[in-house]
Amino acid sequence: MLVALIGYGIVLFARQVLNDGDTYWHIAAGDWILRNGFVPHADPFSFSAAGAPWVAQEWLSEVTMALAYKAGAWDAIVMLFGAVTALAFGLLAHFLRRWLTQPAAMVLFILAAACVAPSLLTRPHILVLPILVLWSAGLILAKDKGTSPSLLLLPLMLLWANLHASFVFGLVLTLPIALEALVETKADRGRVVRSWGIFFVAATAVSLLTPNGLHGLLYPFEVLSMPHLSFIGEFAPTDFGKFQPLEGILMALLYFAFTRQIRLPIPRLILLIGLLHLALQHGRNQMIAGIVGALILAEPIGRALGGGRDESADCLPSVRWAFLGLAYVMLLTVFRVAHPVVHTDDGASPTTAxxxxxxxxxxxxxFNSYEFGGYLIFRNIKPFIDGRADVYGDEFLANYVAATTPNGAAFERIVEKYGIRWAILNAKSTTLDMLDALPHWRRLYADRIAVVYVRDEKRQ
Structure with a gap:
């Protein structure tokens, strides 16, 4: 309960959770779905890719975000994500205490939560964090009990598949846990193969119950196969030029592995290596590696420490503590409403410009900076590019990267092809000097967030 309450407070008042341009277009997409009554399969927002195929994989998240915004603007958005974060943190702490006593459980939780911190934004991937925790813990507990996973996990997969594309990871995660169950079974391995196999097939079938069907299942692989995806910051490899939460986890894990006799079953070790690979490949995957890594390591670490299961793990908080927790939530919520979130100029919101x-x-x-695309959609302005890389395609991304390298010739080709009339660029963009030097372009406005240019054919 303690970490849940802390998680709620952090999201409610941490300004940076709103500092992402994708939040804007997710709300706009949810509003579009509510107004039109169906999920789009073609891009309705940009002018450069108008009508291009679009897999609106996160449609349910977007509708939820749009409803929250209609109900209470940005205050309701941070309350929604604060509540989901609180639930995810509370569930993770609860399951860690099944295998670890204190203070080990808290230390492992802090390391996992640190991996979530860089991705703690008001975007759909946070809405599925409680499902990620429940799904992962459900698989591990089923393996520990020698049974097949509960069918109650299937509705979670249905919800996950309509909230965020990461549901594919949940399906893949089933395989190494099932293999571990098979390896540890001394007799009747056929039963294990059948029970886990039926569950996997059922979960896969349930994941197809989305507006996108089979395409929704293939969509994550199509996006990840784009060669120029690393241009997008969250898809870039983890940068150890500055301290990363993953670095802290690796150091702690190395220390523990060399000072304690921690033993991992081979399937679980392969899973851990796979999680590390994902986190190194794309920085955004640190979140998944932290949460799932903590859950798969909790029992082996608890065994290595010689501690047993925390018997208080299933105890509900007393009435006194429950009342204090509720009072804390109400106090923070009232304070947030009394001091409404004013979402204005920041790295993703060139409001004044x-x-x-x-x-x-x-x-x-x-022609806009990538990070401004979502805000333009939110303001009913069709952008050149926004956070939906799959809509634009790899060739488009390559041309955009070339133009902003900067490359004057590549930029002029884009201007001519799309009839670009003006540009809004990040004030720190390396493209600014290029536009200042190009004929026909003049600055209309500049501040610390953005610079606006207008194309003037008469200017020489």
Missing amino acids: LNHVPAEILRQPV
């Missing part, structure tokens, strides 16, 4: 663009120019094709 956009307000200085004349209305007749806003209707013209724009």
